[in-house]
Amino acid sequence: MLIRSIGAVFTGALALSASAVSAPVAHATETGVIIQKLSVNGGKPIVLGTSQTESFTISVTASDDSGISKDLAFLGIDREVGNDYWSYHGTPKCTAVNATTSTCTLTFKLDSGWGVPRNTLAGKWDVTVQLQSKDGDFYNNGGATKHSVLRRSTLSVNAAPEPVAKGKPITVTGKLARANWDKRVYAGYTNQPVKLQFRKAGTTTYKTVKTVNTNSTGNLSTKVTAAADGYWRWSFAGTSTTPAVNAAGDYVDMR
Structure with missing residues (x-):
């Protein structure tokens, strides 16, 4: 049986088991949404120890002619190795920079209910960014961006x-x-x-x-x-x- 464990999510994000939520499906259709900047933990590897005080942030700045909608916004980072799976994910807070551009940010904080992943999952994780413009253009990078999650x-x-x-x-x-x-x-x-x-x-x-x-x-x-x-x-x-x-x-x- 495939064991799926889910990590902690904080500041308004929702943590659900993989059996209860499906990761967004990447769309191959053309989109007008442009990612200007994606930052995971300030560009540094995510380094997790054994305590419940760890935290990190994913932030994305994106633009579209019609502006970025708060609907369907999703940020996450996950990895699957064999039967082990872990995900930190949720709904970011999106703030308009101007009429066409917004920055969406989500901070993840480990707590006693979730904690750290399995040892097998240390390494390169998939970063998923999903956004929608106000005129309906949909963007999903399909987890193409990679970022290191390491054992302290x-x-x-x-x-x-x-x-x-x-x-x-x-x-x-x-x-x-x-x-x-x-x-x-x-x-x-x-x-x-x-x-x-x-x-x-x-x-x-x-x-x-x-x-x-x-x-x-x-x-x-x-x-x-x-x-x-x-x-x-x-x-x-x-x-x-x-x-x-x-x-x-x-x-x-x-x-």
């Missing part, structure tokens, strides 16, 4: 001993973890390359010293030689399901 990552660092004698070894440890949406906890991200970087005191740029892979629990550990005062950090470049993250630098004083 965390990265820690500890460099010791502090202080350290020049030429002596420093052990730098840390852990790379990411949100497990299925269990709503953070778990170690295993077998991932993470760069160890150093920023000399008085400078502003980190330089990569080496790359270390996380172990079976997401932990990192390596040894380096103390050569100068400065900050040590781990830096993760990210993947298609998990965003990049840098640990805060840990200062080591050399004596």
Whole structure:
């Protein structure tokens, strides 16, 4: 049986299961509606952790000779992988910019009733925009626009001993973890390359010293030689399901 889960929708939007609502069907007919701008989360990936305080916004500015109607306006973002499906969708608030142009905006906020999707759904989601002009022209992009929805990552660092004698070894440890949406906890991200970087005191740029892979629990550990005062950090470049993250630098004083 196909399992269909539905995400949270806020500010006037309606959240329904897929069995109760059908996504708008794309129309191939010509339309006079012109999309001037589409913004999903301000152009940044949607990054969700495990809490119920996450939120993001979809906004579209469109125009037509007759103006944009508030009727049939619909904004949504969804993904289906195998038997897993999730959707954040609803009716946006449309505000006229002038006689021909309107901006329609919808803010989505997770709450205790809905929450985050399944782990399998991290990646590129389909963004659906449906609008109608006042003279009846219908626009639907059919979910052609893609946008990333990712599992939030965390990265820690500890460099010791502090202080350290020049030429002596420093052990730098840390852990790379990411949100497990299925269990709503953070778990170690295993077998991932993470760069160890150093920023000399008085400078502003980190330089990569080496790359270390996380172990079976997401932990990192390596040894380096103390050569100068400065900050040590781990830096993760990210993947298609998990965003990049840098640990805060840990200062080591050399004596």
